[in-house]
Amino acid sequence: MTAEMIPDGERVVGVRFHPVGKIYHFDPGPYDLQVGDWVIVETPRGKQLGRVVSLGMPRSGRIEGPLRPVERPATNRDLAIRKYWERKEIEALVVARDHARQLGLAIKIVKVEISFDGKHISFLYHTEEKVDLEPLRERLAAIYRGRQVELRLIGPRDVAKIIGGMGACGLETRCCALFLTEFSPISIKMAKEQGLSLNPEDITGMCGRLRCCLIYEYEQYVRAKQELPKKGKAVMTPYGEGVVVEVLPLKEAALVRVGDQIHEVPKEQLQPLEELKALQQKAEQPCNNGENCTCGRRGGGNGENPG
Structure with missing residues (x-):
């Protein structure tokens, strides 16, 4: 499904179908919806009951696929119907697991989802093997006649x-x-x-x-490490010359061995020795401008100080 830009001024609401589920976006149409409102919407898996969790466009400014309209706000009766289907989902889960066991299928049926209108029923399963599910599909289709039966593979996460x-x-x-x-x-x-x-x-x-x-902290580690000398690098510290023995990205510091002691040194006080020596060598080089020197160094091209 491709992401699409939505014209400026277009009204959008974010809807979830599960408490910690992905947010899908819809056009609220004529309805003045607020966060927390329940709505009925049409989805590729039939009509669904969802809850408004956001108003306006996502930060990306893009949504997946065309913006479908909210069919209508949900009523108390709709919420009761959803509870009814939740009980039926548990019953269907028991039935599906029983038939999978009878067929000797190496799959784990984890959940059943029935659409709000009852026309679509999805069996969510997981397996690490290649399994022929057609016998199970035929049995479930015979049991739940008149409904669209889907066997949906999900990952371990x-x-x-x-x-x-x-x-x-x-x-x-x-x-x-x-x-x-x-x-x-x-x-x-x-x-x-x-x-x-x-x-x-x-x-x-x-x-x-x-x-x-x-x-969670991976990017922070990467950014911090880019600003710190690598392990084994020679550095100058307030304690003298030393070698980095450990990098502490979250502290923005490093452990440095100076002589027979180890010091924790913040990045502001760490100077790579190679870089420092290069600067010192440059500073010690004589200026080629002679009497016209403006860089702060004195001396001629032959390295002698002018008399």
Whole structure:
């Protein structure tokens, strides 16, 4: 789905269908909607009940796909209907899991979503293997006649988000279930850049993938490291010449060995020795302008001071 620009002055509302879900944008039309209002909207998966969580354009100034209209504000009866479908979703989950087990399918059915109008039913599942789901699809289509049945593959992070529970770090609620609305790409490089242990137990989340939190301070580490001398670099400090033994990006400082002592030195007091010596050599070179010197150095091209 491509991002589209919205003309200036266009009214837009952001709607969520799940408490910590992605925000989708709609045209409020003639309705004066406020944050917290419930609305009925048309989506590719049928009519849905959602909640307004923002007013106006997103910061990017772009939205995904065409701007669909809000069909109408939701009523108390609509909220009761949504509760009814939530109970039916649990029943359908039990049914689907039972049939998957009967068929011997190596899949984990995690959640069922039924559209507000009941015409669309999605079975969210996860598997690490290639599985023929046609027998299961046929059974479910026979049970839920007249509805559009979808079997939707989700990733391990989505599974962890749906199930919830404690995080690998001990946080009472996992980040993905608490506030993450989208998943960012995570790489082992992020752990290396922050000097973290590369032991899988230390950097793997409950989903079995690299922890989402590895990205939280990654950019800050990268920026800070660019302004600090690298480990092993010779530097001048208030304590004398030394060698960097550890970089402390978040403190914007470095640990420097000077003689047999180690000092924590802020970046403002760190001078790369190569750079310092180059400046000293330049300062010691005689000026070629002789008596017309304006740079503060004296001397002729032959290096002798004028008499």
